Amino acid sequence: MAQVKKVRLPLTNETLKELRAGDNLLLSGVMYVGRDAAHKRLVEAMEQGKPLPIDIKGLTIYFMGPSPARPGRPIGSAGPTTSGRMDAYSPRLIAEGLKGMIGKGLRSKAVKDAMVKYKAVYLGAIGGAGALISKSIKKAEVVAYEELGAEALRRLEVEDFPVTVINDIYGGDLYEEGKAQYRVKE
Amino acid sequence: MREIKADDITKTIANLFKHSCHYLPQDVLTALKQAREKEKSEVARDVLDKILENCEIAAKEQIPLCQDTGAAVVMLELGQEVHIVGNDLYAAVNEGVRQGYANGYLRKSIVRQPFSERINTRDNTPAMIYTDIVPGNKLKITVMPKGGGSENMSRLTVVAPAQGRQGIIDFVVNRVDEAGSNPCPPVIVGIGIGGTTEKTMMLAKKALLRKVGEPNRDAEIAELEKDILKRVNNLGIGAMGYGGTITALAVHIETFPCHIASLPVAVNMQCWCARHEDAIL
Ligand code: SF4
Numbered sequence: 001m002a003q004v005k006k007v008r009l010p011l012t013n014e015t016l017k018e019l020r021a022g023d024n025l026l027l028s029g030v031m032y033v034g035r036d037a038a039h040k041r042l043v044e045a046m047e048q049g050k051p052l053p054i055d056i057k058g059l060t061i062y063f064m065g066p067s068p069a070r071p072g073r074p075i076g077s078a079g080p081t082t083s084g085r086m087d088a089y090s091p092r093l094i095a096e097g098l099k100g101m102i103g104k105g106l107r108s109k110a111v112k113d114a115m116v117k118y119k120a121v122y123l124g125a126i127g128g129a130g131a132l133i134s135k136s137i138k139k140a141e142v143v144a145y146e147e148l149g150a151e152a153l154r155r156l157e158v159e160d161f162p163v164t165v166i167n168d169i170y171g172g173d174l175y176e177e178g179k180a181q182y183r184v185k186e
Numbered sequence: 187m188r189e190i191k192a193d194d195i196t197k198t199i200a201n202l203f204k205h206s207c208h209y210l211p212q213d214v215l216t217a218l219k220q221a222r223e224k225e226k227s228e229v230a231r232d233v234l235d236k237i238l239e240n241c242e243i244a245a246k247e248q249i250p251l252c253q254d255t256g257a258a259v260v261m262l263e264l265g266q267e268v269h270i271v272g273n274d275l276y277a278a279v280n281e282g283v284r285q286g287y288a289n290g291y292l293r294k295s296i297v298r299q300p301f302s303e304r305i306n307t308r309d310n311t312p313a314m315i316y317t318d319i320v321p322g323n324k325l326k327i328t329v330m331p332k333g334g335g336s337e338n339m340s341r342l343t344v345v346a347p348a349q350g351r352q353g354i355i356d357f358v359v360n361r362v363d364e365a366g367s368n369p370c371p372p373v374i375v376g377i378g379i380g381g382t383t384e385k386t387m388m389l390a391k392k393a394l395l396r397k398v399g400e401p402n403r404d405a406e407i408a409e410l411e412k413d414i415l416k417r418v419n420n421l422g423i424g425a426m427g428y429g430g431t432i433t434a435l436a437v438h439i440e441t442f443p444c445h446i447a448s449l450p451v452a453v454n455m456q457c458w459c460a461r462h463e464d465a466i467l
Binding site: 022024064065067068069070073076077078079081082084104105106124126127128129130131132134135149150162164174175177178179180181182183184186 | 308458
């Protein structure tokens, strides 16, 4: 297997140049968490010219809604949610400087085109592996939209957070390439 | 008449949800381990290793296997000689869901108004409750925390009876192909064939409760399960859609007689995190 690369967040254009679809990464640094409801509010605020609670430039956003933390723990189970529900909002955020998205599942053509055009990547976390992934989250705090509960906007500090590159900045797509490699024609 | 206390139902439901969100059934774990052995892609094997590690961490540290602890699906088989005392049956079930999701630190994922307000009910109620009245004086309770990612990939159709077996295969294989990485493969494909449309989807859901890989007792249906499994695994989607030889752990089919004009087919998709548990009172 290709070696696992350690990557510091925030993602820079230099780092992004090195990443290829299929690479396994361990991310350390700061990322933000949001699902559909938080995305909707961010994009609405942008459209109305209102100030945003976070700076989108250079940001990595994790599509996730955790289970409640047990006392003494930073977070509960914390695996990715289906990214397709964010397709309506992602191109706008990518144009604004978003560099990384972490989730699971298929993305639309518009999102993939935006990633190539503005240089951003889509990273896959293992769906359902919420217990495993939670071990790499050292700190979590709600930064906005607290009333959304599991869907609030959160800031995470992570160490060796495991992901796989699905879409790189060159148009590479692990979902397409992986499937093509193992597909048996009937 | 045998009396069953509503309180006991509540407690049982609470415990079943808590436990099932931290421990996969043994047959599911075994199927995942076998998939790990058989898988040809190194990338997919690595995913399966992490999935198995996740199951160990969940049990040891009491962190839910997956953060999506589901809609609370509850299936009851109520013996006709049972008399429930102390509360309404469904109120007792919902109270069990409320307690299990609160004390178990499980995620509450139900919104009251489905298409506009979408405000969270904050206790994961109401449960999706289905009751069969059966002979006897016992109550069998099956719980199934059902995640949104895989449930969203489920579909129902009515194929022309003339299309028969091939029509069923084409519909199911296409569905799994289009779902791709979304339902967190390796999946278990629950299929209902026959009945009326609502019946068909229930058959598909109940098919997911069978022990993973146990064939249907009818030889012709078992043969169809085998053929569909082969076709599905030839899709190459693999664990998490990263490419591989194991896209499904199993294909389970349940059938029921149907109308002369109809051939309904339902697919209820189950992610690898196939949580379900039962108890008999
Ligand atoms: S599809 Fe299943 S494993 Fe994947 S996130 Fe949803 S509940 Fe978890």
